[in-house]
Amino acid sequence: MSQKRSTMITQGTVAKNRKASFNFAIEETFEAGIVLTGAEVKSLRLGQASINEAYATASDGEAFLVNASILEYGSIGYMKHVAARPRKLLLHKRELKRLAGAVARKGYTLIPLEIFFNARGMAKLKLGLGVGKNKIDKREDIKKRDWNREKHRILKNG
Secondary structure, eight states, X not given: OHHHHHHSOSSEXXXXXXXXXXXXXXXXXXXXXXOOOHHHHHHHHXXXXXXXXXXXXXXXXXXXXXXXXXXXXXXXXXXXXXXXOOEEEEOOHHHHHHHHHHHHHSOOEEEEEEEEEOTTSOEEEEEEEEEEOOHHHHHHHHHXXXXXXXXXXXXXXX
16 A cells, blocks of 8 residues: 555646647746546546647636546546546636637637646646747757757866
């Protein structure tokens, strides 16, 4: 029993979308709660989640996380959940209006950046509001990253 508890995540990052900063220029971030079932929370605590293909939608005063995969918790009997169902996000009304307006009018996208447990043990989602990058922007980012690595290497050795 003690071995199982040591592998559970009680605080910190559960899943991270590492491609988000490469594919999108993120201008602003928001923290949202997620409506989950008990088995989904247990599965998250074991780190069995993926948000690489996920996105969020905001309309009609509600926000949903779509295509996020939380695997089924193994020890649960008859109350199994669907791994990729849409999950409701909990945001303030003014944040919802702002996000829905930005997505509808300006062509922004809501990108899930990471799922984490806060200090109180609640599952939260970090959302980014951003615009998709084109190939030229991605190439510039790669050049900047390579130059910064080279610069640090020169300063370290020389």
